[in-house]
Amino acid sequence: MDLHYTSTRNSEVKVTASQAILKGLAPDGGLFVPEDIPHLDVSMEELKEMSYQETAYVVMKQFLTDFTGEELKECIRKAYDGKFDTEEIAPLVKTDDVYYLELFHGATIAFKDMALSILPHLLTVSARKNQVENEIVILTATSGDTGKAAMAGFADVKGTKIIVFYPRNGVSKVQELQMVTQKGSNVDVVAIHGNFDQAQSGVKAMFEDRKLKEELEAKGYQFSSANSINIGRLVPQIVYYVYACAKLLKYEEIQEGEQINVAVPTGNFGNILAAYYAKKMGAPIDKLICASNKNKVLFDFFESGVYDRNREFVLTSSPSMDILISSNLERLIYLITGRDAEKTKELMEELKSGGRYTVTEKMREGLSDFAAGYTDEDQTKETIRKIYKRTGYVIDTHTAVASHVCARYKNDSGDTKKCVIASTASPYKFVNSVMEALGEPMNEDELSLLPKLQEITGVKMPQAVKDILDARILHHTECDVDKMEETVRKILGTDL
Numbered sequence: 001m002d003l004h005y006t007s008t009r010n011s012e013v014k015v016t017a018s019q020a021i022l023k024g025l026a027p028d029g030g031l032f033v034p035e036d037i038p039h040l041d042v043s044m045e046e047l048k049e050m051s052y053q054e055t056a057y058v059v060m061k062q063f064l065t066d067f068t069g070e071e072l073k074e075c076i077r078k079a080y081d082g083k084f085d086t087e088e089i090a091p092l093v094k095t096d097d098v099y100y101l102e103l104f105h106g107a108t109i110a111f112k113d114m115a116l117s118i119l120p121h122l123l124t125v126s127a128r129k130n131q132v133e134n135e136i137v138i139l140t141a142t143s144g145d146t147g148k149a150a151m152a153g154f155a156d157v158k159g160t161k162i163i164v165f166y167p168r169n170g171v172s173k174v175q176e177l178q179m180v181t182q183k184g185s186n187v188d189v190v191a192i193h194g195n196f197d198q199a200q201s202g203v204k205a206m207f208e209d210r211k212l213k214e215e216l217e218a219k220g221y222q223f224s225s226a227n228s229i230n231i232g233r234l235v236p237q238i239v240y241y242v243y244a245c246a247k248l249l250k251y252e253e254i255q256e257g258e259q260i261n262v263a264v265p266t267g268n269f270g271n272i273l274a275a276y277y278a279k280k281m282g283a284p285i286d287k288l289i290c291a292s293n294k295n296k297v298l299f300d301f302f303e304s305g306v307y308d309r310n311r312e313f314v315l316t317s318s319p320s321m322d323i324l325i326s327s328n329l330e331r332l333i334y335l336i337t338g339r340d341a342e343k344t345k346e347l348m349e350e351l352k353s354g355g356r357y358t359v360t361e362k363m364r365e366g367l368s369d370f371a372a373g374y375t376d377e378d379q380t381k382e383t384i385r386k387i388y389k390r391t392g393y394v395i396d397t398h399t400a401v402a403s404h405v406c407a408r409y410k411n412d413s414g415d416t417k418k419c420v421i422a423s424t425a426s427p428y429k430f431v432n433s434v435m436e437a438l439g440e441p442m443n444e445d446e447l448s449l450l451p452k453l454q455e456i457t458g459v460k461m462p463q464a465v466k467d468i469l470d471a472r473i474l475h476h477t478e479c480d481v482d483k484m485e486e487t488v489r490k491i492l493g494t495d496l
Protein backbone atom coordinates (compact mmCIF):
# COMPACT_ATOMS: atom_id res chain seq x y z
CA MET A 1 0.00 0.00 0.00
CA ASP A 2 1.20 3.49 -0.81
CA LEU A 3 2.04 5.78 2.07
CA HIS A 4 1.44 9.45 1.38
CA TYR A 5 2.71 12.54 3.13
CA THR A 6 0.67 15.49 4.28
CA SER A 7 1.59 18.87 5.76
CA THR A 8 1.49 19.59 9.49
CA ARG A 9 -0.27 22.86 8.57
CA ASN A 10 -2.66 21.86 5.80
CA SER A 11 -4.58 18.59 5.62
CA GLU A 12 -5.30 19.09 1.89
CA VAL A 13 -1.68 18.43 1.00
CA LYS A 14 -0.98 14.92 -0.23
CA VAL A 15 2.30 13.97 -1.89
CA THR A 16 4.41 10.87 -2.42
CA ALA A 17 7.60 10.23 -0.44
CA SER A 18 9.81 11.20 -3.37
CA GLN A 19 7.91 14.47 -3.84
CA ALA A 20 8.26 15.24 -0.14
CA ILE A 21 12.01 14.62 -0.33
CA LEU A 22 12.37 16.87 -3.37
CA LYS A 23 10.35 19.72 -1.87
CA GLY A 24 11.80 19.54 1.65
CA LEU A 25 9.21 21.88 3.14
CA ALA A 26 5.46 21.96 2.34
CA PRO A 27 4.30 25.04 0.39
CA ASP A 28 2.39 26.33 3.44
CA GLY A 29 5.56 26.32 5.53
CA GLY A 30 4.55 23.12 7.34
CA LEU A 31 6.58 19.94 7.57
CA PHE A 32 5.77 16.78 5.67
CA VAL A 33 4.53 13.91 7.83
CA PRO A 34 3.47 10.40 6.84
CA GLU A 35 -0.32 9.91 6.91
CA ASP A 36 0.32 6.94 9.16
CA ILE A 37 3.37 5.67 10.97
CA PRO A 38 3.71 2.15 9.57
CA HIS A 39 4.22 -0.85 11.84
CA LEU A 40 7.35 -2.97 11.38
CA ASP A 41 6.44 -5.89 9.13
CA VAL A 42 9.28 -8.13 10.33
CA SER A 43 9.66 -9.56 13.82
CA MET A 44 12.43 -8.65 16.27
CA GLU A 45 13.52 -12.29 15.91
CA GLU A 46 14.19 -11.65 12.22
CA LEU A 47 15.72 -8.22 12.81
CA LYS A 48 18.18 -9.74 15.26
CA GLU A 49 20.09 -11.40 12.47
CA MET A 50 20.11 -8.47 10.06
CA SER A 51 23.04 -6.24 9.12
CA TYR A 52 22.70 -2.47 9.33
CA GLN A 53 21.99 -2.29 5.61
CA GLU A 54 19.31 -4.96 5.78
CA THR A 55 17.68 -3.22 8.73
CA ALA A 56 17.79 0.06 6.81
CA TYR A 57 15.96 -1.60 3.97
CA VAL A 58 13.11 -3.10 5.98
CA VAL A 59 12.55 0.13 7.91
CA MET A 60 12.87 2.59 5.05
CA LYS A 61 10.82 0.69 2.50
CA GLN A 62 7.77 1.17 4.68
CA PHE A 63 8.16 4.94 4.55
CA LEU A 64 9.39 5.36 0.97
CA THR A 65 6.72 3.30 -0.75
CA ASP A 66 7.15 4.88 -4.18
CA PHE A 67 10.80 3.71 -4.33
CA THR A 68 11.30 0.30 -5.90
CA GLY A 69 13.15 -2.30 -3.85
CA GLU A 70 16.10 -2.02 -6.22
CA GLU A 71 16.26 1.77 -6.01
CA LEU A 72 16.22 1.76 -2.24
CA LYS A 73 18.81 -1.01 -1.96
CA GLU A 74 21.09 0.89 -4.31
CA CYS A 75 20.78 4.06 -2.17
CA ILE A 76 21.58 2.06 0.97
CA ARG A 77 24.52 0.31 -0.64
CA LYS A 78 26.07 3.60 -1.76
CA ALA A 79 25.50 5.29 1.60
CA TYR A 80 26.57 2.76 4.21
CA ASP A 81 29.83 1.52 2.76
CA GLY A 82 33.53 2.02 3.42
CA LYS A 83 32.90 5.68 4.30
CA PHE A 84 32.12 4.25 7.73
CA ASP A 85 35.11 3.00 9.68
CA THR A 86 33.22 0.05 11.17
CA GLU A 87 31.22 -2.66 9.48
CA GLU A 88 28.52 -2.40 12.13
CA ILE A 89 27.93 1.23 11.00
CA ALA A 90 26.35 2.07 14.39
CA PRO A 91 28.02 -0.03 17.13
CA LEU A 92 26.67 -0.33 20.67
CA VAL A 93 29.19 0.03 23.47
CA LYS A 94 28.28 -1.10 26.98
CA THR A 95 29.81 1.02 29.72
CA ASP A 96 28.72 0.99 33.34
CA ASP A 97 25.06 0.08 33.14
CA VAL A 98 24.20 1.90 29.90
CA TYR A 99 24.73 1.37 26.18
CA TYR A 100 26.25 4.04 23.97
CA LEU A 101 24.95 3.86 20.42
CA GLU A 102 27.92 5.29 18.50
CA LEU A 103 26.57 7.31 15.59
CA PHE A 104 29.91 8.90 14.70
CA HIS A 105 31.69 6.38 12.52
CA GLY A 106 30.98 8.16 9.22
CA ALA A 107 32.97 10.64 7.16
CA THR A 108 32.62 13.60 9.51
CA ILE A 109 32.64 11.75 12.85
CA ALA A 110 29.24 13.09 13.95
CA PHE A 111 25.73 11.68 13.77
CA LYS A 112 24.60 13.87 10.84
CA ASP A 113 26.47 11.40 8.62
CA MET A 114 23.87 8.73 9.39
CA ALA A 115 21.29 10.60 7.30
CA LEU A 116 23.43 12.81 5.08
CA SER A 117 25.25 9.84 3.56
CA ILE A 118 22.00 8.60 2.08
CA LEU A 119 20.03 11.80 1.44
CA PRO A 120 21.89 12.67 -1.82
CA HIS A 121 21.00 9.28 -3.27
CA LEU A 122 17.37 9.52 -2.13
CA LEU A 123 17.25 12.94 -3.71
CA THR A 124 18.63 11.90 -7.10
CA VAL A 125 16.26 8.92 -7.28
CA SER A 126 13.38 11.24 -6.31
CA ALA A 127 14.37 13.67 -9.06
CA ARG A 128 14.40 10.89 -11.64
CA LYS A 129 11.01 9.60 -10.49
CA ASN A 130 9.45 13.01 -10.86
CA GLN A 131 11.00 13.76 -14.26
CA VAL A 132 13.19 16.52 -12.87
CA GLU A 133 15.94 16.97 -15.38
CA ASN A 134 17.60 19.99 -13.85
CA GLU A 135 20.78 19.65 -11.92
CA ILE A 136 19.98 19.94 -8.21
CA VAL A 137 21.90 22.61 -6.35
CA ILE A 138 22.00 22.18 -2.60
CA LEU A 139 22.48 25.44 -0.71
CA THR A 140 23.31 25.16 2.97
CA ALA A 141 24.33 27.53 5.73
CA THR A 142 26.21 25.80 8.50
CA SER A 143 27.48 26.50 11.97
CA GLY A 144 29.93 23.65 11.49
CA ASP A 145 28.60 20.10 11.55
CA THR A 146 25.90 19.96 8.91
CA GLY A 147 27.98 21.67 6.22
CA LYS A 148 30.76 19.13 6.15
CA ALA A 149 28.42 16.17 6.48
CA ALA A 150 26.40 17.46 3.53
CA MET A 151 29.53 18.11 1.45
CA ALA A 152 30.82 14.61 2.14
CA GLY A 153 27.43 13.12 1.31
CA PHE A 154 26.96 15.00 -1.97
CA ALA A 155 30.58 14.86 -3.19
CA ASP A 156 30.63 13.48 -6.73
CA VAL A 157 26.96 12.43 -6.65
CA LYS A 158 25.83 12.79 -10.27
CA GLY A 159 23.16 15.37 -11.01
CA THR A 160 23.91 17.44 -7.90
CA LYS A 161 26.02 20.36 -6.79
CA ILE A 162 26.47 21.64 -3.29
CA ILE A 163 27.41 25.09 -2.03
CA VAL A 164 27.98 25.59 1.69
CA PHE A 165 28.27 28.93 3.50
CA TYR A 166 29.88 29.16 6.92
CA PRO A 167 30.79 32.09 9.19
CA ARG A 168 34.54 32.67 8.75
CA ASN A 169 35.23 33.12 12.46
CA GLY A 170 32.34 31.05 13.74
CA VAL A 171 33.42 27.42 13.38
CA SER A 172 36.11 25.36 15.08
CA LYS A 173 39.48 24.81 13.43
CA VAL A 174 38.73 21.12 12.92
CA GLN A 175 35.36 21.94 11.38
CA GLU A 176 36.87 24.53 9.04
CA LEU A 177 39.64 22.21 7.90
CA GLN A 178 37.14 19.43 7.32
CA MET A 179 35.22 21.69 4.95
CA VAL A 180 38.03 23.42 3.04
CA THR A 181 39.75 20.11 2.31
CA GLN A 182 36.63 18.39 0.93
CA LYS A 183 37.23 16.78 -2.45
CA GLY A 184 34.66 16.42 -5.22
CA SER A 185 34.15 18.29 -8.48
CA ASN A 186 30.64 19.38 -7.49
CA VAL A 187 31.35 20.85 -4.04
CA ASP A 188 32.03 24.45 -3.07
CA VAL A 189 32.37 26.10 0.29
CA VAL A 190 32.38 29.81 1.02
CA ALA A 191 33.51 31.60 4.19
CA ILE A 192 31.30 34.62 4.74
CA HIS A 193 32.38 37.74 6.58
CA GLY A 194 29.54 37.49 9.04
CA ASN A 195 27.88 35.22 11.56
CA PHE A 196 25.78 32.06 11.20
CA ASP A 197 22.44 33.91 11.27
CA GLN A 198 23.58 36.07 8.36
CA ALA A 199 24.65 32.99 6.42
CA GLN A 200 21.28 31.40 7.08
CA SER A 201 19.30 34.51 6.15
CA GLY A 202 21.31 34.83 2.95
CA VAL A 203 20.52 31.25 1.95
CA LYS A 204 16.86 31.69 2.84
CA ALA A 205 16.65 34.84 0.70
CA MET A 206 18.04 32.93 -2.29
CA PHE A 207 15.48 30.16 -1.83
CA GLU A 208 12.68 32.74 -1.86
CA ASP A 209 14.00 34.77 -4.81
CA ARG A 210 11.72 34.09 -7.78
CA LYS A 211 13.87 35.90 -10.28
CA LEU A 212 16.92 33.89 -9.33
CA LYS A 213 14.83 30.73 -9.57
CA GLU A 214 13.82 31.54 -13.16
CA GLU A 215 17.36 32.41 -14.14
CA LEU A 216 18.60 29.11 -12.77
CA GLU A 217 15.80 27.15 -14.46
CA ALA A 218 16.92 28.58 -17.77
CA LYS A 219 20.42 27.26 -17.12
CA GLY A 220 19.18 23.84 -16.04
CA TYR A 221 19.51 24.22 -12.27
CA GLN A 222 17.14 24.11 -9.33
CA PHE A 223 17.74 24.66 -5.64
CA SER A 224 17.05 22.16 -2.92
CA SER A 225 17.90 21.95 0.74
CA ALA A 226 19.53 19.31 2.90
CA ASN A 227 18.35 20.58 6.25
CA SER A 228 17.04 18.46 9.04
CA ILE A 229 13.34 18.94 8.39
CA ASN A 230 13.54 16.92 5.16
CA ILE A 231 11.90 13.51 5.64
CA GLY A 232 14.85 12.15 3.67
CA ARG A 233 16.87 12.87 6.80
CA LEU A 234 14.29 11.79 9.36
CA VAL A 235 13.54 8.34 7.94
CA PRO A 236 17.16 7.07 7.83
CA GLN A 237 17.52 8.05 11.49
CA ILE A 238 14.76 5.66 12.57
CA VAL A 239 16.91 2.76 11.39
CA TYR A 240 19.57 2.84 14.10
CA TYR A 241 17.05 2.74 16.93
CA VAL A 242 15.44 -0.39 15.52
CA TYR A 243 18.93 -1.81 14.91
CA ALA A 244 20.00 -1.06 18.51
CA CYS A 245 16.95 -2.83 19.97
CA ALA A 246 17.55 -5.85 17.76
CA LYS A 247 21.23 -6.04 18.72
CA LEU A 248 20.43 -5.84 22.46
CA LEU A 249 18.11 -8.78 21.95
CA LYS A 250 20.68 -10.68 19.92
CA TYR A 251 23.38 -10.25 22.58
CA GLU A 252 20.82 -11.18 25.25
CA GLU A 253 21.16 -7.87 27.01
CA ILE A 254 17.35 -7.72 26.90
CA GLN A 255 14.71 -10.44 26.65
CA GLU A 256 11.93 -10.75 24.09
CA GLY A 257 9.20 -8.30 25.13
CA GLU A 258 11.49 -6.22 27.39
CA GLN A 259 11.48 -2.48 26.73
CA ILE A 260 14.37 -0.04 26.88
CA ASN A 261 14.66 3.73 27.35
CA VAL A 262 16.52 5.97 24.94
CA ALA A 263 18.33 9.20 25.88
CA VAL A 264 19.12 11.69 23.11
CA PRO A 265 21.17 14.92 23.17
CA THR A 266 18.71 17.22 21.47
CA GLY A 267 18.86 20.40 19.42
CA ASN A 268 16.51 20.54 16.47
CA PHE A 269 14.50 17.54 17.79
CA GLY A 270 15.24 15.43 14.70
CA ASN A 271 17.17 12.59 16.30
CA ILE A 272 14.79 12.05 19.22
CA LEU A 273 11.77 12.29 16.92
CA ALA A 274 13.25 9.43 14.90
CA ALA A 275 13.44 7.39 18.14
CA TYR A 276 9.77 8.20 18.76
CA TYR A 277 8.87 7.03 15.26
CA ALA A 278 10.83 3.81 15.93
CA LYS A 279 8.73 3.28 19.05
CA LYS A 280 5.52 3.90 17.07
CA MET A 281 6.69 1.33 14.53
CA GLY A 282 6.82 -1.24 17.30
CA ALA A 283 10.45 -1.18 18.48
CA PRO A 284 10.55 -2.08 22.20
CA ILE A 285 11.18 1.45 23.45
CA ASP A 286 9.46 2.91 26.50
CA LYS A 287 10.67 6.41 27.45
CA LEU A 288 12.27 8.95 25.16
CA ILE A 289 14.57 11.02 27.35
CA CYS A 290 15.14 14.46 25.83
CA ALA A 291 18.44 15.96 27.01
CA SER A 292 19.25 19.67 26.64
CA ASN A 293 22.17 21.87 27.57
CA LYS A 294 21.62 25.29 29.15
CA ASN A 295 19.45 26.27 26.18
CA LYS A 296 16.71 24.28 27.88
CA VAL A 297 13.68 25.46 25.94
CA LEU A 298 12.61 21.84 25.40
CA PHE A 299 13.00 20.87 29.06
CA ASP A 300 10.76 23.80 30.03
CA PHE A 301 8.27 22.77 27.37
CA PHE A 302 7.97 19.22 28.66
CA GLU A 303 7.73 20.50 32.25
CA SER A 304 5.13 23.20 31.70
CA GLY A 305 3.44 22.77 28.31
CA VAL A 306 4.71 26.23 27.32
CA TYR A 307 7.20 26.60 24.50
CA ASP A 308 8.93 29.95 24.90
CA ARG A 309 11.90 31.02 22.84
CA ASN A 310 12.03 34.47 24.43
CA ARG A 311 15.17 33.99 26.48
CA GLU A 312 18.88 34.51 26.38
CA PHE A 313 20.76 32.35 23.89
CA VAL A 314 23.71 30.68 25.64
CA LEU A 315 26.89 29.47 23.94
CA THR A 316 27.92 26.10 25.40
CA SER A 317 30.50 23.38 24.90
CA SER A 318 27.83 21.37 23.05
CA PRO A 319 27.28 23.87 20.20
CA SER A 320 25.18 21.57 18.00
CA MET A 321 22.49 21.77 20.68
CA ASP A 322 22.59 25.55 21.03
CA ILE A 323 19.17 26.11 19.54
CA LEU A 324 16.05 27.99 20.63
CA ILE A 325 13.72 26.85 17.86
CA SER A 326 13.57 23.08 17.52
CA SER A 327 11.96 22.79 14.10
CA ASN A 328 11.17 19.09 14.21
CA LEU A 329 9.09 19.50 17.37
CA GLU A 330 6.30 20.64 15.02
CA ARG A 331 5.88 17.01 13.94
CA LEU A 332 5.28 15.92 17.53
CA ILE A 333 2.93 18.85 18.14
CA TYR A 334 0.95 17.73 15.09
CA LEU A 335 0.61 14.21 16.50
CA ILE A 336 -0.48 15.37 19.96
CA THR A 337 -3.19 17.61 18.46
CA GLY A 338 -4.61 14.38 17.05
CA ARG A 339 -3.30 15.31 13.57
CA ASP A 340 -5.09 18.64 13.59
CA ALA A 341 -3.36 20.78 10.95
CA GLU A 342 -5.44 23.88 11.79
CA LYS A 343 -4.43 23.77 15.43
CA THR A 344 -0.78 23.09 14.59
CA LYS A 345 -0.74 26.01 12.20
CA GLU A 346 -2.22 28.28 14.83
CA LEU A 347 0.45 27.33 17.38
CA MET A 348 3.27 27.74 14.87
CA GLU A 349 1.97 31.17 13.94
CA GLU A 350 1.98 32.12 17.62
CA LEU A 351 5.58 30.95 17.80
CA LYS A 352 6.47 33.09 14.82
CA SER A 353 4.73 36.24 16.00
CA GLY A 354 5.20 36.14 19.76
CA GLY A 355 7.92 33.54 20.21
CA ARG A 356 5.76 31.26 22.37
CA TYR A 357 2.76 28.96 22.53
CA THR A 358 0.98 26.85 25.13
CA VAL A 359 -0.42 23.38 24.48
CA THR A 360 -3.70 22.20 25.99
CA GLU A 361 -3.97 19.75 28.90
CA LYS A 362 -5.31 17.16 26.49
CA MET A 363 -2.27 17.59 24.24
CA ARG A 364 0.08 17.27 27.20
CA GLU A 365 -1.25 13.76 27.80
CA GLY A 366 0.27 12.87 24.44
CA LEU A 367 3.71 13.76 25.79
CA SER A 368 3.75 11.01 28.41
CA ASP A 369 6.25 8.94 26.41
CA PHE A 370 8.83 11.68 26.96
CA ALA A 371 11.00 12.59 29.93
CA ALA A 372 13.31 15.61 29.85
CA GLY A 373 16.32 17.01 31.63
CA TYR A 374 19.21 19.40 31.14
CA THR A 375 22.77 19.93 32.31
CA ASP A 376 25.00 22.91 32.93
CA GLU A 377 28.58 23.20 31.74
CA ASP A 378 30.17 21.87 34.92
CA GLN A 379 27.95 18.78 34.98
CA THR A 380 28.83 18.09 31.35
CA LYS A 381 32.57 18.24 32.04
CA GLU A 382 32.24 16.23 35.22
CA THR A 383 30.34 13.51 33.37
CA ILE A 384 33.11 13.17 30.78
CA ARG A 385 35.80 13.05 33.47
CA LYS A 386 34.00 10.59 35.75
CA ILE A 387 33.15 8.12 33.01
CA TYR A 388 36.69 8.23 31.71
CA LYS A 389 38.21 7.75 35.17
CA ARG A 390 35.89 4.88 35.99
CA THR A 391 35.86 3.02 32.69
CA GLY A 392 38.42 4.46 30.27
CA TYR A 393 35.64 5.30 27.81
CA VAL A 394 35.75 8.84 26.38
CA ILE A 395 32.56 10.60 25.29
CA ASP A 396 32.09 13.98 23.64
CA THR A 397 30.29 16.96 25.17
CA HIS A 398 26.93 16.36 23.46
CA THR A 399 26.84 12.73 24.49
CA ALA A 400 27.81 13.76 28.02
CA VAL A 401 24.70 15.92 28.27
CA ALA A 402 22.52 12.90 27.48
CA SER A 403 24.53 10.62 29.75
CA HIS A 404 24.09 12.93 32.71
CA VAL A 405 20.39 13.48 32.08
CA CYS A 406 19.88 9.72 31.71
CA ALA A 407 21.59 8.97 35.03
CA ARG A 408 19.55 11.60 36.81
CA TYR A 409 16.33 10.34 35.27
CA LYS A 410 17.10 6.82 36.54
CA ASN A 411 17.83 8.12 39.98
CA ASP A 412 14.80 10.38 40.27
CA SER A 413 12.23 8.06 38.71
CA GLY A 414 13.42 4.68 39.97
CA ASP A 415 12.91 3.41 36.40
CA THR A 416 15.35 0.51 36.04
CA LYS A 417 14.91 -0.19 32.34
CA LYS A 418 18.11 -0.50 30.32
CA CYS A 419 19.07 2.73 28.63
CA VAL A 420 20.57 3.42 25.21
CA ILE A 421 22.32 6.78 24.90
CA ALA A 422 22.66 8.26 21.43
CA SER A 423 26.35 9.11 21.12
CA THR A 424 26.35 11.87 18.54
CA ALA A 425 29.98 12.85 18.05
CA SER A 426 33.48 11.49 18.39
CA PRO A 427 35.40 13.11 21.27
CA TYR A 428 37.95 14.16 18.64
CA LYS A 429 35.43 16.50 17.08
CA PHE A 430 35.24 18.64 20.22
CA VAL A 431 38.77 17.99 21.39
CA ASN A 432 39.30 21.27 23.25
CA SER A 433 36.32 20.84 25.55
CA VAL A 434 37.00 17.14 26.04
CA MET A 435 40.63 17.78 27.01
CA GLU A 436 39.52 20.47 29.44
CA ALA A 437 37.04 18.05 30.99
CA LEU A 438 39.81 15.50 31.41
CA GLY A 439 41.80 18.11 33.30
CA GLU A 440 44.31 18.71 30.52
CA PRO A 441 45.42 22.16 29.39
CA MET A 442 43.44 23.59 26.49
CA ASN A 443 45.30 25.08 23.56
CA GLU A 444 44.67 27.89 21.09
CA ASP A 445 45.91 25.49 18.46
CA GLU A 446 43.20 22.85 18.58
CA LEU A 447 45.00 20.65 16.07
CA SER A 448 47.94 20.10 18.39
CA LEU A 449 45.53 18.56 20.90
CA LEU A 450 44.39 15.79 18.57
CA PRO A 451 47.43 13.53 18.97
CA LYS A 452 47.50 14.41 22.68
CA LEU A 453 44.00 13.04 23.21
CA GLN A 454 45.15 9.75 21.74
CA GLU A 455 48.33 9.77 23.83
CA ILE A 456 46.49 10.35 27.09
CA THR A 457 43.41 8.17 26.64
CA GLY A 458 44.57 5.53 24.20
CA VAL A 459 41.38 6.05 22.18
CA LYS A 460 42.44 5.72 18.57
CA MET A 461 42.30 8.79 16.38
CA PRO A 462 39.70 8.20 13.65
CA GLN A 463 40.95 8.08 10.07
CA ALA A 464 38.75 11.09 9.25
CA VAL A 465 40.84 13.17 11.66
CA LYS A 466 44.17 11.92 10.32
CA ASP A 467 42.95 12.74 6.84
CA ILE A 468 42.35 16.41 7.54
CA LEU A 469 45.73 16.79 9.21
CA ASP A 470 47.54 15.96 5.97
CA ALA A 471 44.97 17.07 3.40
CA ARG A 472 45.52 19.89 0.97
CA ILE A 473 43.34 22.97 1.26
CA LEU A 474 41.17 23.06 -1.84
CA HIS A 475 38.73 25.88 -1.14
CA HIS A 476 39.61 29.53 -0.59
CA THR A 477 36.43 31.41 -1.53
CA GLU A 478 35.30 34.15 0.84
CA CYS A 479 32.62 36.80 0.46
CA ASP A 480 30.78 39.61 2.19
CA VAL A 481 27.30 38.93 3.49
CA ASP A 482 25.68 40.97 0.72
CA LYS A 483 27.59 39.13 -2.01
CA MET A 484 26.30 35.60 -1.39
CA GLU A 485 23.99 35.55 -4.39
CA GLU A 486 26.69 36.92 -6.65
CA THR A 487 29.03 34.21 -5.39
CA VAL A 488 26.47 31.49 -6.19
CA ARG A 489 26.09 32.88 -9.72
CA LYS A 490 29.85 32.82 -10.19
CA ILE A 491 30.14 29.25 -8.95
CA LEU A 492 27.33 28.09 -11.24
CA GLY A 493 28.65 30.09 -14.16
CA THR A 494 25.37 31.94 -14.61
CA ASP A 495 26.82 35.41 -14.09
CA LEU A 496 27.61 36.05 -17.73
Ligand SMILES: *Cc1c(COP(=O)(O)O)cnc(C)c1O
Residues within 6 Å of the ligand: 110, 111, 112, 145, 228, 265, 266, 267, 268, 269, 270, 271, 272, 320, 321, 398, 424, 425
Ligand atom coordinates in the same frame (compact mmCIF):
# COMPACT_ATOMS: atom_id res chain seq x y z
C1 LIG B 1 22.98 17.95 15.28
C2 LIG B 1 23.57 17.38 16.51
C3 LIG B 1 22.79 17.15 17.66
C4 LIG B 1 21.32 17.50 17.76
O1 LIG B 1 20.51 16.68 16.98
P1 LIG B 1 19.02 17.13 16.61
O2 LIG B 1 18.53 16.12 15.65
O3 LIG B 1 19.16 18.50 15.97
O4 LIG B 1 18.24 17.19 17.86
C5 LIG B 1 23.41 16.58 18.77
N1 LIG B 1 24.74 16.29 18.76
C6 LIG B 1 25.51 16.52 17.68
C7 LIG B 1 26.96 16.21 17.74
C8 LIG B 1 24.97 17.07 16.51
O5 LIG B 1 25.76 17.30 15.44
